Amino acid sequence: MALEREKHIAERALLTMTETQLLDLYRRMVLIRRFEDKVAEMYSRGKITGFCHLYAGEEAVAVGAISALYDKDYVVSTYREHGHCLAKGSSPRAVMAELFGKATGLSRGHGGSMHLFDGELRFMGGYAIVGGGLPLAAGLGLAVRYKEEPEVVCCFFGDGALPQGAFHEALNMASLWKLPVVFICENNFYGMGTLVQNAICQEELYKFAEPYKMPGVRVDGMDVLAVHAATLEAAARAREGEGPSLIEATTYRFRGHSMSDPAEYRSKREERIWQERDPIKHLRRKLIQDGRANDARLAAIENEVAAVIDDAVKFAEESPEPALDTLGKYVYIDADGAE
């Protein structure tokens, strides 16, 4: 059973990681949770508008996977990408400012919640068409191989992307050409309000790896160390030129599909069960139990993060709106490279 093996590897990861690494995982997860909580608050106050899909509950997937990459590795994401972007290291100020639609935002206010991009950090964008990022990830992998560089591409997508043709086309192409891509399916069991078993003939999503001749594993997406370990293995394989892998991380979004969804299709009982498996609480307990951190150290991190979030909101609030004359900018690039 894949899950048992991954659990074992996760236990080993806990033992082999330094305290600094473990606390960094904790800090990044808390940063995402607090960020998303603040986004919800700002949304309800009308500071953030449009579609807004929060990542609360799924932090262990982004943080576990991205912490297993090198800085120069690429990440491709979806419209639920605040967490991936922050985990990759983007400034909370610039992310929050983008959500506020400000000129100082990552995409200068032209993108919004669903279209963050941070090229310098190789966060290659959030895409709001289900499955749209997978072909791009294959193309980035092709570019890496073409230039004979050592990077890998980590591509996140939801369970909702599996029935899309793009998923199957991209997995076939990536496997055929042995592209250095780690496909990470965040299975939160619902595509909007539709249960996985009502949308996909094969509920064990990692099994889609087999027909495409790549390794497929299911990991506990509420356990940051399990995701980290699985991604390390897949990334190493990709880096060595052995091709792509598919990781299914089972997880749960603590909120609705988007800010406008009260998630009435889910039972309170089901939500409670998953809340008890909160990935942040899980790591917190583990660190204290194993004597890798004490309560005071973790509380200090939580306070530091709270200050970072407050600063991000202040920055976003005080930032200017994009000038009206930027409306027609960035549509085309002139021959001399100007926009």
Next chain:
Amino acid sequence: MAQITYREALNQALREELDRDERVFIMGEEVGYFGGAFKVTDGLLAVYGEKRVRDTPIAELTIVGAGVGAAMGGLKPIVELMTINFGLLAMDQIINHAAKIHYMFGGRAKVPLVIRAPQGAGHQLGAQHSQSLEAYFLHCPGLLVAIPATPADAKGLLKSCIRQDNPVIFLEHESLYGVKGDVPEGEYLTPLGKANVLREGKDITIVSYSKCVYDAVAAAEALENEGVDAEVIDLRTLNPLDTATVVESVRKTGKAMVVYEGWRTGGAGAEIAAQIYEAAFDHLDAPVERVATLDTPIPYNARLEKAALPGAADIVKVAERMV
């Protein structure tokens, strides 16, 4: 000047750009071992190898999407769609991704991607293989649309497209591949957004592009015998669109007709006509006419197909009515 075919001109452009820039590579269905469904990439695999001339699975969405990703990763991909009809499977990557990425990321990402595709009717290939879809792409901001008529422009425009940083739809007419024309010796580029006045005249302006340019020239010659002096403009690119050259001509002739192989309704001709009305209304002595494909799918039967498509005789008939 050398006389070569449109196909050879494209092949030359690809060779020259592959030689010039290591980042340039070609991928698409049958571009390698088969030499291209229309033989445009013939012989390239043997010279440049599989890395730079890459056969793909039949998966248009991901062929284009991988082109977008490779472009974002620092390469200059040239993606060949076997025909534009199959390109409809890739519309999500073309419209939602390639055309949006530079803008929606605030100018911080770019997609220097050229998508080449044959299109057009005339070979009895039926409804699903005979479409001219330039209007779909012209409609979308963020995409350039190049649509050459002559071998010289096919070469010069393709090279220009490869060297700039926007995503481009480069549309080749299937009936033109075997057409010969003068192509300058040595290195040259044809600028994007600069129409070509093929024939000067004072009585009527015929605006066209792609294969219909040849019909327009033939019609102008026929009209000359009737004492009508027609000016023929080949637009070369639809985005950027050289409105200035068209308007200047209409100011002189007072009459304009747009000839194109897309469907009449909602086609590029409607956009060009609107721009003429907006910029030169007071100079017009007659409504702008559109000579285009009838609003039907393209039929198989040769006689029916010919009747659906615009031709020189249609142009002459409409021009006679206008002058």
